[in-house]
Amino acid sequence: MDDPTSATDVDPRRNAILRSLPETEFARVLARCERVRTALKESVYDRGKPVEHVYFPLTAVFSHVALVDDQVVVEVGTIGPEGFVGLPAFLGTTRSPNATFSQVEGDSLRMSVEALQEVLRGDGSLHRALSRYTQAMIIQLAQNVACNTQHTVEERAARWLLMTADRVGAPEFPLTQEFLAQMLGVRRPTVSLTAGVLQSAGLIRYTRGRITIVDREGLLDASCDCYLLLREEFDRLTAG
Known part of the structure; x- marks a missing residue:
C-alpha cells in the first residue's frame, strides 16, 4: 500500500458515513484516520485473517468476494464512497469471512480497529450510521443472491x-x-x-x-x- 501522505487531498465528507456525522464526532473520527491510496486489485482483507484496519472510501471502490478452495467465485458486495469497509470489526468479530480488494484504484481514510472501538464506545452518531449501513449491506447481499439466479x-x-x-x-x-x-x-x-x-x-x-x-x-x-x-x-x- 502506498504511503498515506501520497493520497490526494480529497474532501473526507465525500464519504456518506462521515458526511452524516455532526461536526464534533466527525473531527474525532478524522483525527484517528490516515489517508491511504489503494492500487487496482490491492488486497485489504484475506479470508479468515485478522482485520486490523477499517476504511472509509473516498474515491476507491472495494469488492467483497466469496471464495471456494481459495478461488474467486463471485462478488458478494461492492463498497464505494457511500459506505464503509470493515463491518466484521463493527460487529465485534476479529476476522473477515470474505476476501476484500480494491476494485477501482483510489483514496480512502483508514482507521485502526482499536481506534474504531474507542470511538464506538460513545455510542454516538457513527454507531447509528454504521448500524444503518449494515442493514443496507444485508439488503445488497440478499439482492445479489436473487439477481445472480434470476437475471x-x-x-x-x-x-x-x-x-x-x-x-x-x-x-x-x-x-x-x-x-x-x-x-x-x-x-x-x-x-x-x-x-x-x-x-x-x-x-x-x-x-x-x-x-x-x-x-x-x-x-x-x-x-x-x-x-x-x-x-x-x-x-x-x-x-x-
Whole structure:
C-alpha cells in the first residue's frame, strides 16, 4: 500500500458515513484516520485473517468476494464512497469471512480497529450510521443472491457497470473482461460476448481495459430492477 501522505487531498465528507456525522464526532473520527491510496486489485482483507484496519472510501471502490478452495467465485458486495469497509470489526468479530480488494484504484481514510472501538464506545452518531449501513449491506447481499439466479448476464453486467460508475462518480473507469467475469461469476468468453452486445447497442465503449458508459439511460433500461432497488435503499438508509 502506498504511503498515506501520497493520497490526494480529497474532501473526507465525500464519504456518506462521515458526511452524516455532526461536526464534533466527525473531527474525532478524522483525527484517528490516515489517508491511504489503494492500487487496482490491492488486497485489504484475506479470508479468515485478522482485520486490523477499517476504511472509509473516498474515491476507491472495494469488492467483497466469496471464495471456494481459495478461488474467486463471485462478488458478494461492492463498497464505494457511500459506505464503509470493515463491518466484521463493527460487529465485534476479529476476522473477515470474505476476501476484500480494491476494485477501482483510489483514496480512502483508514482507521485502526482499536481506534474504531474507542470511538464506538460513545455510542454516538457513527454507531447509528454504521448500524444503518449494515442493514443496507444485508439488503445488497440478499439482492445479489436473487439477481445472480434470476437475471441474465446482460442485465447483471449492466447493473454492475451502473453501480460502479455511481461509486466512481464518472462514466469511465478501468475494467478488464477477466475482472468482470470474476465479479459476475461467469466465464470470460461469456463476458466478452456480453460486452460485445452492450457495445453494439451503443450503450458502452470498451477499449484497452477501460469501460466508458456512452448511453446511461439505455444501460439503465438494459439493467435489471435490482440497480434502482439497491440505489434507493442505500440512499434511504445512509441518509440518516
